[in-house]
Amino acid sequence: MAKKPQNKMDQLVSLCKRRGYIFPSSEIYGGLTSCWDYGPLGAELKRNLKTFWWESMTSRRDDIEGLDAAILMHPKVWETSGHVEGFNDPMIDCKTCKSRYREDELEGKTRCPKCGNATLTDAKQFNLMFRTFMGPVEDSASIIYLRPETAQGIYVNFLNIKNSSRQKIPFGVAQIGKAFRNEITPGNFIFRTREFEQMEMQYFIHPSEDDKWFEYWKEQRMNWYLELGISKEKLRWHEHGPNDLAHYAKYAYDIEYEFPFGWKELEGVHNRTDFDLGRHQEATGKDMKYIDERFKEKFVPYIIETSAGCDRTLLTVLVDAYNEDPDRGEKSAVLKLSPKIAPIKAAIFPLVKKDGMPEIALKIYQELKTKFKVFYDAGGSVGRRYARMDEAGCPFCITVDGQTKEDDTVTVRDRDSMEQSRHKIAELLDYISERV
Numbered sequence: 268m269a270k271k272p273q274n275k276m277d278q279l280v281s282l283c284k285r286r287g288y289i290f291p292s293s294e295i296y297g298g299l300t301s302c303w304d305y306g307p308l309g310a311e312l313k314r315n316l317k318t319f320w321w322e323s324m325t326s327r328r329d330d331i332e333g334l335d336a337a338i339l340m341h342p343k344v345w346e347t348s349g350h351v352e353g354f355n356d357p358m359i360d361c362k363t364c365k366s367r368y369r370e371d372e373l374e375g376k377t378r379c380p381k382c383g384n385a386t387l388t389d390a391k392q393f394n395l396m397f398r399t400f401m402g403p404v405e406d407s408a409s410i411i412y413l414r415p416e417t418a419q420g421i422y423v424n425f426l427n428i429k430n431s432s433r434q435k436i437p438f439g440v441a442q443i444g445k446a447f448r449n450e451i452t453p454g455n456f457i458f459r460t461r462e463f464e465q466m467e468m469q470y471f472i473h474p475s476e477d478d479k480w481f482e483y484w485k486e487q488r489m490n491w492y493l494e495l496g497i498s499k500e501k502l503r504w505h506e507h508g509p510n511d512l513a514h515y516a517k518y519a520y521d522i523e524y525e526f527p528f529g530w531k532e533l534e535g536v537h538n539r540t541d542f543d544l545g546r547h548q549e550a551t552g553k554d555m556k557y558i559d560e561r562f563k564e565k566f567v568p569y570i571i572e573t574s575a576g577c578d579r580t581l582l583t584v585l586v587d588a589y590n591e592d593p594d595r596g597e598k599s600a601v602l603k604l605s606p607k608i609a610p611i612k613a614a615i616f617p618l619v620k621k622d623g624m625p626e627i628a629l630k631i632y633q634e635l636k637t638k639f640k641v642f643y644d645a646g647g648s649v650g651r652r653y654a655r656m657d658e659a660g661c662p663f664c665i666t667v668d669g670q671t672k673e674d675d676t677v678t679v680r681d682r683d684s685m686e687q688s689r690h691k692i693a694e695l696l697d698y699i700s701e702r703v
């Protein structure tokens with residue numbers, strides 16, 4: 268019988284801990300709400316995901332430059348961007364059970380969904396930015412913010428990048444980095460946290476070409492998730508209506524994924540117009556205009572933004588890859604991660620710990636290790652070793668057996684089909700390279 272949706276999340280959270288993907292933060296102190304640590308496999312998966320994004324959005328393109336801006340920025344940036352005044356979520360408390368809600372979550376209900384009492388407060392505006400102090404004096408003059416989005420780091424560096432890279436419009440700037448939001452209701456594992464990583468790209472264009480580039484980036488970004496191996500039928504577009512359109516956007520679409528807890532935003536593609544550069548120009552007096560030879564005019568560029576969450580994409584990848592397959596025996600879970608991003612690309616086993624098999628297996632391990640992250644395992648039955656690697660999302664298991672000594676071949680077991688095929692040891696490197 269199919270498992271209940273929430274069950275799937277519980278199973279996934281437990282697998283993530285068991286296999287070293289994701290642990291609760293500061294767990295030995297009881298954990299810290301909404302904070303999570305990436306373990307050995309999680310750190311590897313996150314790194315692979317970021318590389319996959321960086322390569323497709325920056326290194327493989329001629330028109331996009333990379334940036335790594337500081338998390339702490341001049342506090343005026345956040346006044347100019349509108350975050351100090353407007354980055355608020357209306358928050359409602361229950362006076363009886365002290366539960367806290369975002370107003371939109373209550374959908375107009377007048378009773379507390381948890382305790383049922385009609386003791387909800389009026390909505391209060393709550394600013395989502397984390398504040399701290401720069402230097403030893405904790406007064407209002409030393410307040411600074413942990414950035415709530417990476418985008419502003421790109422806008423304030425627009426002139427620096429334009430002048431140093433000599434890019435011509437249209438061109439983009441991509442950045443991966445931490446962002447912080449004091450979310451009222453974090454939750455659903457790593458879906459909504461207070462500290463998270465964004466993968467954002469801002470594309471600077473002539474205003475007359477905004478529709479063309481918006482469509483282009485919508486297509487590129489959807490294809491990126493498909494290339495990552497995410498199920499097509501679980502992805503869809505959601506257009507922001509007038510009520511949920513951000514103050515800076517002319518129009519906006521979200522890529523949504525069908526999580527076990529419903530369809531939710533994965534990434535936003537926004538037409539931010541000349542709002543951001545225009546505002547920074549006004550606040551600093553620096554000329555953000557661009558002289559375009561093609562259009563023979565001076566203008567403040569429009570921006571098409573693609574804004575993805577790294578942790579949210581990682582959750583999507585895990586949810587999408589998670590399968591329970593009774594044919595695999597008692598431990599039936601398997602993570603069918605795309606080999607491109609799988610943390611461990613291959614595992615090497617000697618069938619038994621004798622007859623020279625461990626020596627041959629270790630030699631294969633040493634050779635493959637020069638190219639990929641691989642794992643050597645000689646403990647327990649082969650079935651149990653396969654099960655461990657299925658949960659770790661490892662696409663290939665290589666076993667050295669009795670026949671290996673006779674003809675230099677090994678078996679390669681495919682994680683998804685569970686089929687085994689025999690291959691020459693000398694051909695293994697190519698076999699795996701082609702598939703990852």
Ligand code: ATP
Pocket residue numbers: 448450457458459460461462463464465532533534535574575576577578579580
């Ligand atoms: P939501 O409506 O889910 O709060 P948002 O519309 O505020 O998201 P954006 O400001 O457009 O999100 O941020 C871009 C991306 O950053 C989101 O699509 C998401 O992937 C990621 N993101 C935003 N807030 C969080 C968070 N609290 N935890 C994890 N990822 C986040």
